Amino acid sequence: MATVTTRLCVVGGGPAGMMAGLLFARAGIETVVLEKHADFLRDFRGDTIHPSTLDLMDELGFTARFRALPQRRVESFSGVVDGRNYRVADFSRLPTRNRFLSFMPQWDFLDFLAGEAGRNPSFRLIRRTEAQELIAADGQVAGVRAQGPEGPVEIRSHLVLCADGRHSRMRDCAGFTPRAFGAPIDVLWFRLPRRDGDPEAAAGRFGPGRILITLDRGDAWQCAYVVPKGGDAALRAKGLPAFRNAVAEIAPFLSDRTAEIADWDAVKLLTVTVDRLTRWYRPGLLCIGDAAHAMSPVGGVGINLAIQDAVAAANILAGPLRAGPVAEAGLARVQARRMFAVRTTQALQRVIQSRVIAASLKADAPLRAPLALRILDAVPMLQVLPARLIGMGVRPEHLRVPTQA
Template sequence: MTNDSIGGEMETRRTTCAIAGAGPAGMMLGMLLARAGVETVVLEKHGDFLRDFRGDTVHASTMRLMGELGLLDAFTKLAHQRIHHLQVTTDDGTYKLMDFRRLPGKFKYITFLPQWDFLDFLLAEAEKYPNFRILRNSEVTGVIEDGERVTGLRYRDAEGERELRADLTVAADGRRSALRETAGLKSRVFGSGMDILWFQLTKKPDDPGGMVGRLSDGQLVVRIERQAHWQVAYTVRKDGYDEVRARGLDWFRENLAELVPFLADRVHEVGSWDDVKVLDVQIDRLDRWWRPGMLCIGDSAHTMSPIMGVGINLALQDAVAAANRIAGPLREGRLTDKHLESVQRRRTLPTVGTQRLQRFLQSRFLEPWVRGEGKSTTPVVLRILKRLPVLQAGPARTMAIGMRPEHPVPALRKPSALPRPTAANGE
């Protein structure tokens, strides 16, 4: 990143690619571009990655990606948990919804890894290269434009307002992206009839493990095993949080204890409503993911429902598809609108297909259930999957691999940038 001054008053920084947001999409793209020798700056509004209730799923497709990049051995040394199937328990019994052991290839499981550990891993890999830099505590506020072209971004840090000029500006700053809003890119919003309340409870050594949904009397609770705790998702009808809160904490704890009895001795850990976070479930998609000089990926291009936990997978696949198409042109100074358009064209099918599936599952199964229309009735699909276990491979593949998994091109698999010198090699 280079610095120039304008009239001796305002510092203007310049780089080849500026990426807003150090989430999975932004960090993966930043790391891949760094490996390809592209000068890259990632801006993150927080000082670290330590935030609760972010997606922690590492999919089979991501494990394969780590292998293709030569990072698998180092990646698997991080503390993680492997899940081989997803179950749903109703009042009639327990049913297996997804069996990841039926997946094709080497990785027949999904992994749960704290997202901050995953992002730290990508950052450590990116920082091996002198052409990469991350700016923390830097909140991106909008784009810089020259006519129809985006020529960089504005951001705010501890010292005030700043600008960063770039050949390409990438919006990876999430569902409430400041870049896509100020750039005037419009999204198509699809309605959702449900929200999710997130909270944590202590995990004990003798707890039944895994990832399990609980359906009963018009209610849905999903418990997800983490290293030292349970992450619990309690589904409510859209804007139903106030209704739940009006019933009181005692009712909420008692209801949870009835749904998941082995957690009854620790529901008191929800000490106040401050311990419960509300996820506003929404699905949207930009009609156009790019403008001259700008590209949107991940949640900035398409917000996914938490159903099946595939949002991270799509974000990472977006990053790989983008790097495959823009790394060389960026490095060589020949990036055109056609390269940006090709990213959207490549990723439209899996995005639209996945969102349609999520909307179908929500409208046909989950939303009627949380409205109380599925009381004490085990969904037919669970009974079918139990009778024909081979069908469990389909949902497993959709979640763990996705509709169009991406593979890094050879130029990205072997880094072309020189690693930063270290004490071991003579610094």
């Protein structure tokens, strides 16, 4: 069996894993990232780059190269209730350098991070290689066994960072089971063309029994149609024409193109999960990102939290890891640092899921905008609060880990 020896083994090349790989390698830590797929090309994975991540790009000195990538800026987010527009979040008021959200295909962002990480001699991304089990030695995790294109491979490391997403296999191997909070909704993703004269801002459209989120992707609208938990099968059973009509009713400006939803294959189901681990670590192993906490899609903050976890992990662990294996106390510090943000964000998401979203899905008469929405729209200064939660998160992380020359 081939063996690779390294300081840090990151399992998973999503936002958490690629950012962690980049930051640790940049700090001079020998780092291997394992990604089971050959590329990052997976659709509907969340394409939002938040102001805190954009600021991080500046802190890393990537500004010019990052801005050169095709992306779409969004400065506000609105709620549309029964056809009336209520502005909810205004990112231009944020106390950040970058006062907007960027929409960029996630694969472009991950390719960018891989390219930047690859400039560091201590970084190695091994694709088409799936971690399958943990290696244990002297009572602690000492690496992973993986299956690559040329056969099995052992990665021996001082630390395994599990960033393998919400169905994390490494988390299972570590004996961890997340606490699930349940979610009253699922989401169907699809895309429709964007045309001249369409509304400008990204928006959540609420009508009796239906919700549609439309995100501006330049030449297309990325659309999220929210259904009650498990409602996907019933919706599909009603047939595609009924679905097209429902979309047109809630977003009349799309009615001239709903026929472009050619078949059900164009509509992808995201089963919404909200969960988190009580304990993110054991000796030699730490979970971050969705592997530690799957977020609700409310607010579209999953990528941001995953990236913030990576920054906190690098800030806290790069120094100790340079010297050798990391004490459990260091791993506990990462969890302690990030848990507050995760807990608070999930609590808010769950309130919005049950009080606003599920209530709207149950309604069978025209909706009245919730009081909070009407207040936000009437007092623009307050629109910075949701913008802050979405754009920066509860505890934004800043880079403190020095670059190793």
